[in-house]
Amino acid sequence: MTARERLQAPLVSLLLLLVLLAAWHIAVSGGGSAQEMDPEYAKLMGQTATAGKSAMPGPIDVAKTIWGHLKDPFYVKGANDKGIGIQLAYSIGRVAIGFGLAVLFAIPIGFLIGMSPMMNRALNPFIQLMKPVSPLAWMPLALYTIKDSSISAIFVIFICSIWPMLINTAFGVASVRREWLNVARTLEVGPIRRAFTVILPAAAPTILTGMRISIGIAWLVIVAAEMLVGGTGIGYFVWNEWNNLSITNVITSILVIGVVGMVLDQILAQAQRLVTFPE
């Protein structure tokens, strides 16, 4: 990419954003036909029916709502009315715990599978069977056995993030270059030291790729899981605002979920850059 193209790209992005916002604004501001009705009935129906106003909020309404959330993200006004910051913190906390537990399981087991072709074959049927199961299908079983909705959500995150990491770790460990292992062998390096000084650094970029896929899936799944279990979290917030018919808040949450997902991905991308080595 030339320096000029590098400068052009953000300008084009900005332009696209403006076009999108303008289209959105125009699409929702058009007045529909107002209906003649009894004044008492009109009070119940609201402006959508009486003034022909669109039910869809415009960009300005959403911007105002976002500003409102940003001004006070951590308020608590009862069980069903908490600031968006608090809801996000719950979701991120669940993802962090579930993902962290998955790392603790997936990396050692992945090592085992990658080192031993026998274990690879032995565990492969289980992995192939479990991997395509939608994590939400585990929810009833989790709720029944764990009997705690919050821990069940964490379990669902755990079960969905473990597979990509497991598979990538096993693949990374199995494809460490033979000559690097031979270097360790001719230096009489013991198996533990070899695992930490040769296999782990060599497989780290592949492992990080698996972690990046996992955190992406985990962030997708937490929203759906929280819609099911309810109580707290950004997923619950979206569903609650749908029940309140607050489309503005729903759109706000969509944007916030996107931003957080992007940040999580970028954190792991940065970590991946740190462990990647040029050959």
Added chain:
Amino acid sequence: MTRQISIEGIAKRYPAPGGGETTIFENLWLRVDRGEFVCVIGHSGCGKTTVLNILAGLDQPSEGCVIVDEKEIAGPSLDRAVIFQGHALLPWKTVLGNVAYAVSSRWRRASRAEVEERARRAIATVGLAGSEDKKPSELSGGMKQRVGIARALAIEPKILLMDEPFSALDALTRGTLQEEARRICRETGQTVYMITHDVDEAIYLADRIVLMTNGPMAKIAEIVVNPLPADRRQGEIHHDPNYYALRNHLLDFLVSRSVSFRDDPPAGYDPRNPPIVRLDGGEASRSPAAAIRAA
């Protein structure tokens, strides 16, 4: 001179695709003395790398054994350092890190400062002082191979095993590195087993040159004693009166005799004691090339 390596009747067989077995070589015997520089020449597929891997302990022979310093070898050892064909540096470590990794494997209880000191000395020996903090990807092919040599030398091995260490380099770098390798090995009295298929490299470096026939069923055809003086210079060896006789003998072997010898070994060929060929002027030898010259 005392014997350091004794290869005793080793064989290597692999299961053949259509059932049965393919024998790469069998009944292979070779002795190498302490401080000797031995080069093995042969075409690809003759099993010379397999022999080196067996010496390194990275591979096991199907039959026979290898004795080093009066003990049968069982697996890799820090006493036998390998310089790999593709340098095999760990790309996430710096030059210093790669060499220090070997040093700290050799002297496990050495302090960090001591490890670094030894590593820096080995890097300086191969002429790379100043590049300690570079990653392998920032180095040229010749420099990478130097790091590989430094890593092998740093652990002060009894035997150096080299698998075509200079084959991937350009001619100029190769010449310089050959000179340095010879100087270092002579200074440290290193025993070296080196594989090459470059005739000139073998003539310049080796004390004895082992000729292997083509595989499968490869044999050690003969062991040629290098007639050139120990104090030789790369630019001058071709003026030595024995140089062309030696070079022609080696090339003749690679061109034709590497096949004919395997298929039809001369009468009285004993794999335990392959014929020793001396080309230093007129001495009776069993070499056909010498016979042709005499005629």
